[in-house]
Amino acid sequence: MALTFELDPSFTPALRDGITSLWADVTNAGGAVGFVAPVTPEEIRPDLLKHLAAIEKGKVRLLVGRDEDGAVAATAFLTLNDHRLLQHWLMLYTVMVHPRLQGQGCGRDLMAAAADAARSIEGIEAIRLTCRGGTGNDRFYAACGYKEVGRVPDAIRVAPGDDRDDIIMLLPLGGAPGPATP
Numbered sequence: 001m002a003l004t005f006e007l008d009p010s011f012t013p014a015l016r017d018g019i020t021s022l023w024a025d026v027t028n029a030g031g032a033v034g035f036v037a038p039v040t041p042e043e044i045r046p047d048l049l050k051h052l053a054a055i056e057k058g059k060v061r062l063l064v065g066r067d068e069d070g071a072v073a074a075t076a077f078l079t080l081n082d083h084r085l086l087q088h089w090l091m092l093y094t095v096m097v098h099p100r101l102q103g104q105g106c107g108r109d110l111m112a113a114a115a116d117a118a119r120s121i122e123g124i125e126a127i128r129l130t131c132r133g134g135t136g137n138d139r140f141y142a143a144c145g146y147k148e149v150g151r152v153p154d155a156i157r158v159a160p161g162d163d164r165d166d167i168i169m170l171l172p173l174g175g176a177p178g179p180a181t182p
Contacts, residue, residue: 003065005113018072029099032132074110089126111144133165146171
């Protein structure tokens, strides 16, 4: 299934509810997106509202992928740096593809759309993201052209006795749009 991507869509109640439901579905399917299952959309809503406040201030850009029915099926938040020495790169947060679409190339399409979106922002030369160790997400991001540039051992506590590495990855944006093929 091909997704249609939009950068900075109009934020409607339907979009808010779609992102909240996606976030809960991804988390409850084992996704590493800031929560530990089980969660409800109501538990996620305050975090989404923080993202929305940052969008309103112009500090965050939202990329949404929709399926053929127009439902929210993927997201990524592109966070701009305020510090004058860091404004040439941005952070990618809350990268999600609905579990029913995983394994169909939609994640790669999302990462390509995120790279294209970042390239469209004046002065941006790279994307940085972090991911939770032990999930395999670092291998996925590496297949999309990202390189591991750092690791903080046991920085993420999923549960007592379950600490994971915080893996820092970087994608320089030189060259053609989209991710590198492995």
